Amino acid sequence: MTPIISPELDDYIESHTRPRPPLFDELREATYASMTSPQMQVGRVEGTFLKTLCALVAARRVLEIGTFTGFSALCMAEALPDDGELLTLDIDPEATRIARSFFDRSPHGKKIRILLGNALETLRTLPPGSPFDLVFIDADKERYVDYYEAVLPLVRTGGLIVGDNTLWSGNVLSPKAPSDHGICRFNDVVNADPRVENVLLSIRDGMMLARKL
Numbered sequence: 001m002t003p004i005i006s007p008e009l010d011d012y013i014e015s016h017t018r019p020r021p022p023l024f025d026e027l028r029e030a031t032y033a034s035m036t037s038p039q040m041q042v043g044r045v046e047g048t049f050l051k052t053l054c055a056l057v058a059a060r061r062v063l064e065i066g067t068f069t070g071f072s073a074l075c076m077a078e079a080l081p082d083d084g085e086l087l088t089l090d091i092d093p094e095a096t097r098i099a100r101s102f103f104d105r106s107p108h109g110k111k112i113r114i115l116l117g118n119a120l121e122t123l124r125t126l127p128p129g130s131p132f133d134l135v136f137i138d139a140d141k142e143r144y145v146d147y148y149e150a151v152l153p154l155v156r157t158g159g160l161i162v163g164d165n166t167l168w169s170g171n172v173l174s175p176k177a178p179s180d181h182g183i184c185r186f187n188d189v190v191n192a193d194p195r196v197e198n199v200l201l202s203i204r205d206g207m208m209l210a211r212k213l
């Protein structure tokens with residue numbers, strides 16, 4: 001991921017954002033020590049922003065596509081009430097093993113349920129009728145539009161769909177790889193969709209927020 005702002009500004013932003021509890025430093029270290037692409041983790045500022053979004057929509061039910069080692073899930077779970085629930089989907093047993101070990105150590109971990117498997121297939125098994133307040137899409141970029149179309153009916157009116165990496169290191173300006181095109185398609189589909197109101201933000205690697213109308 002190529003940073004879109006200077007490292008100095010990035011440090012300033014981080015030092016003026018409420019720090020995460022120490023467990024998150026351990027999770028970051030464990031991820032960097034054991035995973036081949038640790039930079040996939042959302043990081044402290046975006047994680048805190050996700051928690052803030054969950055609090056703003058008074059989220060009780062959250063869906064995440066792309067658990068990895070659990071950083072974003074644990075941030076969002078902090079904003080949920082004790083009887084709230086966060087479902088998080090991933091296909092990687094090793095990454096989710098690490099996630100589970102950290103969820104077990106957090107007072108908020110009991111709100112999180114990991115569903116292991118191909119996310120599109122898992123989504124088809126989710127029962128309708130218990131809508132989500134917020135959905136965070138952060139898995140394979142080629143399928144972002146498929147995820148978006150699958151989750152929109154599962155989100156309550158006024159709920160949020162958040163897509164991560166929607167500037168994709170700036171590659172949206174001259175897409176080449178399939179993942180570049182996947183992100184561009186997602187941004188175009190959301191931007192033209194009358195069912196939502198959207199804003200594309202330059203936080204970290206880009207975040208698309210779509211509020212269901």
Ligand SMILES: C[S@@+](CC[C@H](N)C(=O)[O-])C[C@H]1O[C@@H](n2cnc3c(N)ncnc32)[C@H](O)[C@@H]1O
Nearest residue numbers: 040041042066068072090091092118119139140
């Ligand atoms: C960018 S990482 C998620 C980072 C995570 N949100 C965090 O903050 O730590 C993307 C994750 O999507 C998962 N993934 C990729 N393709 C998938 C698929 N088809 N179904 C489910 N998970 C998938 C990967 O295994 C990976 O853990």
